[in-house]
Amino acid sequence: REQPARRQRRVGGTAMTGRRVVVLGATGFVGRHITRACAAAGHEVLEVSRSPSPAPHGRAVPLDLATATTAQLAGFAAAHRPEVVVNAAGSVWQTNDALMRELNDAFVHRLVTALAQHAAPVRLVHLGTVHEYGPAPAGVPLTEARTPAPAGVYGRTKLRGTRWVLGAARDGLDAVALRVANACGPGAPPQSLLGKAAAQLARRAAQPGAPAELRLSALTARRDFVDVRDVAAAAMAAAFAPREAVQGRVINVGRGQAVAVRSLVERLVELSGPAVRLVEDEPPDGTRGPAQWQQTDITLARRLLGWCPTRTLDTSLRDLLESVAPQRAGMARDGLLPS
Template sequence: MAPTALVLGGTGFMGGHLCAAFRAAGHRVVCVSRGRSRTRPGDDGLVHLHHELGAPTQDVAALLADVAPQVIVNAAGVVWQAEEARMWSLNARFAERLAHATAALATPARLVQLGSSHEYGPSEPGTSTAEDAVCAPVSVYGRTKLAATEAVLDTVRERGLAAVVLRVANATGPGVPANSLLGTVAHRLAAPAPAHDGGERAELRLAPLRAQRDFVDVRDVAAAAVLAATAPAGEVTGRVINIARGEAVPVRRLVERLIALADRPVRLTEHRPPPEPGRAGPGQDARVLRADLEWQQLDISRARRLLGWQPAVDLDTSLTDLLAAVRLPEQERTRT
C-alpha cells in the first residue's frame, strides 16, 4: 500500500506543489487547509480535509490519528501582511502543537517542517550563511518561524520526534502570492494595457530594489521535501537544512527580467512607501523585500550531502512559468 503524506497548508503556494510532488513520488496525499479547497475533493487525486490551525493539541492529535500518515509536511502559516498575534499563533504555536502530537503517535511518522531563511537575519555581503549560523531575525515573521524551528528541534531532543527542518530561501515560480514582490510585478504586467495611453509607457512603482537575495523555485522546494521525507532517518533527524540556489541575485535584476519576459512597455520607478500601521509581515509594504536584509546567500552544501538535492529549475524558467501562471486566469477573464 502506498505511504500516506499529510500536507498541512496544502492549498497554499508551496502546499499545492508539495501535494503534486508527493503524489508523483507514489504517496497517497491528504491535503489539509484552513478554508474551503479551491478544488472539489477528489478531482485532483487528493484527499481534502479542513483543520483550524488554532485548535488545541488534542484536535491536532485526532487529525493525525484519523489519517495515520507516514509523512507530515507543515507548510501552514501566514507570511504577507499578517497581524503579529496571528503570526505567532499560526506559525509558531501551531508548529509546537503539531510536533507534540506527532511525537505521541502510536505509529511513528516523520515531520518535515518548512522553515524560512528569514530566521537568520542580516548577513555580511559576499558571505554564504550555513545552518550553524547564529540566528538573529529582525522581522516578526522571522522570529515566529525561528520559534517554530526551535519547538520542533526541542521535541526531537525531548520526545524522540523524527523531524527535519528545511530552511527555505525566497521561493518563486508558478502560483507565487499576488501580494509578494514578484507576484505584484507579474500581476501588473499581466493586466490588460489601458486602451488609451497616449503611447507612453505605463509606470511600475516599487519600493527601492537594493536587496540581493537567494531565490529558489517552489518546485525545487517540493522536490527537497520529498527527499527529506524519504532519506535515512539517521541522516536527517534533528537537522536544519538550507534549501536555496546558493547565490544572491539583485532583486532589481529579477524585476527587470520579468518586465522583459512580459514584453510590456513599462517604466520602472522606485519610491519609499509610507509605513502601514498594525502589520508585521516581511515588509511594511507587500511589494518590499526588507531593506534590513539587503544581502542573503545560503550555503546549500548540507542539502547536497544529506539529501542528494540541488536546484534544478533556473531562475529564468521560474520567472517564465510564474508569468504564464498569472496570465492564464487573466486571459480567461478577458474571454468571458
C-alpha cells in the same frame, strides 16, 4: 522507530506503492506544489487547509490549523495515520502579528506535541525560512551553523516554530526543518515581490490604456531565490531520507546565489512583452529593509538529501508570468488548470 513498509493501493485499477503524506497548508503557494509532487510520485496525499482546494491532487481535509487544539491534532493523526507530515502552513509578514505568532509559533508547538503522542512512526518535515537567520554581511553565505538573529516578527515567529521542531527531535520525534529561501515561480502570491510585479504586468496587459509603468518598493537588495517546484522536491527528499541523516537537522534550501532583485524584476518586465517603465518608491523614512543580502549555503542539502535546484530563474519567471496571464486565470478559477 523504523519507517513502515510501503503500502500498496489501487488507483484507477492500477496498483501503486507509496506513503500516506499529510500536507498542512496544502492550498498555500508552496503547499500546492508539494501536494502535486507527492501525488505525481504515487503517494497518497491528504491536503489539509482551512478552505479545501477546488482541484485537489489528493484527498482534501478541512481543518483550521490556527484554532486546532493539540487534542484535535492528535485525534487527526490517530484517524488518518500519516507516515509523513509536511508542515507548509504559516503566515507571512503581510498579515497581522497575532496570526504570525499563532500559525508560525503556537501551532507548531501543538503539532509536535500531538505527533509525539502518535503511536505509529511518522516523519515531520517542517518548512522554515531563510529569514530566521536575520541580516548578514554582504558576501557572507548563510550556513546552518550561523546563530539566528531575525529582525522582524515573521522571522522571529518562524524561528520559534523551528525551535519547537528541533526540541521535539531531541526528545525522539523523527523531524527535520528546512530553511527555505525566497520561493518564486508559478502561482507566487501577489503579496510577494515577484508575484506583485507579475500581477501588475498581467493587469496592464489586460488594459492597453493603462499607464506603462510598474511601481514597486525600492529594489536594492540581493536575495537568494529558488523555484517553488525545487522547494517541493527538497521537501520530498527530506520526507524519505534516512532517519539518521536528517533527524533534528536544519537544512538550507535555496539556489546558493545572491541575485540582485532589480535584475530579476527587469527580466520579468522584459519577458512580459511591451516596454514598461520601472518606478521604485523610496521608503518614507529613507531606511532599507534589514535583509539586504541573502545567500544560502546548500552544501548540507546536497550531501544529506541528494538535492540541488534544477530550474533556472528564467524558467521560474516565465512560468510565473504564464500562471497570471488573464486567459489562464479564469480557467484556473474554474478548475480547468492545476492550481
